[in-house]
Amino acid sequence: MRAAAGIGAIAGGTSSGFSASIAIDEARLPFPWDVVMHAGLCLLRLPPRDFWALTPVEFFAMTGGLKGRGAGIERAGLDALMQAFPDE
Numbered sequence: 695m696r697a698a699a700g701i702g703a704i705a706g707g708t709s710s711g712f713s714a715s716i717a718i719d720e721a722r723l724p725f726p727w728d729v730v731m732h733a734g735l736c737l738l739r740l741p742p743r744d745f746w747a748l749t750p751v752e753f754f755a756m757t758g759g760l761k762g763r764g765a766g767i768e769r770a771g772l773d774a775l776m777q778a779f780p781d782e
Contacts, residue, residue, distance in 0.1 A: 733757055738756060
């Protein structure tokens with residue numbers, strides 16, 4: 695389940711474009727079984743049989759890993775926010 699570790703501890707990490715140096719650093723960390731099992735068994739409420747039958751890619755998809763990231767705010771939107779909420 696190495697692919698599952700790259701999901702930013704299940705909550706809100708990057709989807710797929712992390713650099714090789716981050717991947718190397720993550721490879722040194724122990725696999726976060728407690729986080730993965732909590733997500734699968736408690737949050738997703740999967741029966742243990744179904745949880746253990748998942749492939750890493752299936753688990754990654756079920757926890758939002760394949761969801762695209764938004765494009766972010768455009769310059770005009772940023773300017774409007776800066777006018778509405780100026781730093782004082």
